[in-house]
Amino acid sequence: MAKPKEIANKPERLTGGHRLCAGCGAPVAVRQVMGVCPGPAVVSVSTGCLEVSTTIYPYTAWKDSMIHSAFENAGATISGVETAYNSLKKQGKIKDDMYFVAFGGDGGTYDIGLQSLSGAVERGHNFVFVCYDNGAYMNTGFQRSSATPQGAWTTTSPVGKESAGKQQNRKDLTAILVAHDIPYAATASPHNFKDLMSKAEKAFATPGPAFINVISPCPRGWRTPGDQTIALAKEAVQSCYWPLYEVENGKYKINYKPKGDKKTPVADWLKKQGRFAHLFKPGNEAVLADIQDYIDRKWEELLKKEECLA
Amino acid sequence: MARKAITGNGAIALALKQVEPDVMAAYPITPQTEIAQNYAQYVANGDVVTEYIAVESEHSAMSAAIGSAAAGARTITATSSQGFALMWEMLFIAASLRLPITMPVITRALSGPINIHCDHSDSMGGRDCGWIQLYGEDAQEGYDNAIQAFRIAEHMDVRLPVMTMIDGFIISGAIGPVETLDDEQVKEFVGDYVAVNSLLNVEKPVTVGAFDSLGGWYFEHKIAQNRAMENAMDVIEEVGREFGELFGREYAHFKTHEVEDADIVLVAIGSAAGNVKTVVTKLRAEGRKVGVLKVRTFRPFPTEQIREALSGAKVIGVMDRSDSFGAQGGPLFTEVSAAMYGGESHPQIYNFIYGLGGRDIFPDDIEGAVEMLEKAAAGDTLAQQRHYLNVREG
Incomplete structure (x- = not known):
């Protein structure tokens, strides 16, 4: 990977002046990914925070070509763009080498956009799909998605006498992408920019589809201070809520393994977020234990996968 | 070729x-x-x-x-x-x-x-x-x-x-x-x-x-x-x-057959227009003043041209192969009606819904529609504006 300083000195491909919230994780992830994109790109973005905040007509924050058409179809849209490129290139009508990237939030990736992404991956288009996972439909004001963790308050998994926030665990989307036999899949976090950017580099270098799932703290939806985004992303990784790993042609590699005390209790991380405040009131101890159990089970599972499929 | x-x-x-x-x-x-x-x-x-x-x-x-x-x-x-x-x-x-x-x-x-x-x-x-x-x-x-x-x-x-x-x-x-x-x-x-x-x-x-x-x-x-x-x-x-x-095959927004001096004009779209044309030719041979207008362009709708083409008709029968629930009639009917409202002549306009879900339409059904329209042309206004062709009883 090029040195971070060199990358930082390259022209921005997502310019400042966009309207994303202070402390939003999404543009950090986008800039880290686009910072290592080896050539001109076409970016497809599903409807969501990133899209509405970066393309307020007649302005755009994108220096590359960008297309948005709807919520559930970033995968299908980029497959159309990439196919057009292949057709025109074969016919000698265009010369430049170009790259194809899609960005979707968790709503546009885990939920409504899953079919479109699955189809595009199965067909083997040459593109990189980046999910910025902030764990809910934040753009419409915090509604649960299948990426929302158990126990989280959202406006559609509210807290009340009969409910301690979302009752179900998250969908393991990265595993679903791995099940497609995708050539490259990874999780990443913006706090570890070196890791994220080297994964993006690998993704761009992969012929065929590649997928990166990036945790993206949302100060508004998580009820956290804007200056804590990077620290919260880091702690998500340390607690193994968001393990960093990659799967290259079926081979697993965990990029960060907290040993002993370094693996922090998830409750410490939850406590810093207003969306989990209710879990620390008496009566919700079992929910907290459930969340920890689930994280431990998934972490053990991942260690075993790495052991068997390294 | x-x-x-x-x-x-x-x-x-x-x-x-x-x-x-x-x-x-x-x-x-x-x-x-x-x-x-x-x-x-x-x-x-x-x-x-x-x-x-x-x-x-x-x-x-x-x-x-x-x-x-x-x-x-x-x-x-x-x-x-x-x-x-x-x-x-x-x-x-x-x-x-x-x-x-x-x-x-x-x-x-x-x-x-x-x-x-x-x-x-x-x-x-x-x-x-x-x-x-x-x-x-x-x-x-x-x-x-x-x-x-x-x-x-x-x-x-x-x-x-x-x-x-x-x-x-x-x-x-x-x-x-x-x-x-x-x-x-x-x-x-x-x-x-x-x-x-x-x-x-x-x-x-x-x-x-x-x-x-x-x-x-x-x-x-x-x-x-x-x-x-x-x-x-x-x-x-x-x-x-x-x-x-x-x-050698010219196309316009629509095609007319025997419309110019017709008292009764059927407006149709799609394959049924061919069936209607066959019926019209037969009825013309019997001396009945019937014509057919086949619509090709539905969007944009050629409002003025259709109004002009239908201005001489006494009664218009619009044939729709889809219904519009709760509306006055099928989509073609409402378009033609709106077009005629803006003109000088105000012919009676009736709607014939046919062929839903692939139901056949026979020459007799079309002739039956023409007979209804002939009654209307003779001054006997029809009680209903919307009619269904070849529908099972009961």
Whole structure:
């Protein structure tokens, strides 16, 4: 990977002046990914925070070509763009080498956009799909998605006498992408920019589809201070809520393994977020234990996968 | 040129092959499937340069078509019924992004209950999605319209997507005679594709589909879109005229038969127009003053021309192959009625709904409709405005 300083000195491909919230994780992830994109790109973005905040007509924050058409179809849209490129290139009508990237939030990736992404991956288009996972439909004001963790308050998994926030665990989307036999899949976090950017580099270098799932703290939806985004992303990784790993042609590699005390209790991380405040009131101890159990089970599972499929 | 015995679907797939667009994104659905599979075979045989995206749904077919067209590739798809309905969200976006995608629609009833046979509830349900709509009577018109669609869609005064309809099974699956053009004739007629604001122009990156909300230009963009529809009115005629000069089959927005001195005019669209014409010819021989107007262009609707053509009629019977729940009548009926309201003459107008879910329509049904209209013309106003043809009792 090029040195971070060199990358930082390259022209921005997502310019400042966009309207994303202070402390939003999404543009950090986008800039880290686009910072290592080896050539001109076409970016497809599903409807969501990133899209509405970066393309307020007649302005755009994108220096590359960008297309948005709807919520559930970033995968299908980029497959159309990439196919057009292949057709025109074969016919000698265009010369430049170009790259194809899609960005979707968790709503546009885990939920409504899953079919479109699955189809595009199965067909083997040459593109990189980046999910910025902030764990809910934040753009419409915090509604649960299948990426929302158990126990989280959202406006559609509210807290009340009969409910301690979302009752179900998250969908393991990265595993679903791995099940497609995708050539490259990874999780990443913006706090570890070196890791994220080297994964993006690998993704761009992969012929065929590649997928990166990036945790993206949302100060508004998580009820956290804007200056804590990077620290919260880091702690998500340390607690193994968001393990960093990659799967290259079926081979697993965990990029960060907290040993002993370094693996922090998830409750410490939850406590810093207003969306989990209710879990620390008496009566919700079992929910907290459930969340920890689930994280431990998934972490053990991942260690075993790495052991068997390294 | 050659005369071939071919299905409606086969003729359309051939037209698309002869145009040889850059990208096709398609998902199979009855009765469109033959187009999707014939084209896949052309690609497999190396007959075309087209890249084929075998998408996982029609929503993705239209989404991929939008991506491809925005990237500057001449792009096609094809669909029917539920597939059309699943695309619905994206149809509006294709039109509003001014992408000249063309799409044959093999019309089929919409669920529920599920029914795979012909009516126009699919395409008529999408009449206000911003696409130009051309309806064909038979395989020949399906073939010719599919070719002309590219010229209309890609015209710089238009730049709107175009859908061309033929009736599912009745035309799509039936073998009939089609005069086909040579590949070179088609290619020359259609011409090279000119991309506008392509995503793949690295010299000039573009943002397509920006957020255009309160304080933006959404309203003005919609007006510009409608202006393009108005421009299409002339372009459709110019292209149809040129097609006629070159190949001997001229096309306009509609075609009339025995309308000029007719007291009674039936307005029809799709394959049934041919049946009506046969009945009209028979009744004329009996001295009955009946005519038929066959609509080809439904969007943009040729209001003034139709009003003019129907101005001499005493009674008009509009035949719809789809109903409109809770409205005054089927979509064609309400359009024709609105057109006539703006004119000097105010003929009586009645609506005949027929053929839903593929129900047959027989010459006797059409004659029965004419008899009703003759009573109305004689001063005996009909009690109901909407009538259903060949419906089971009980």
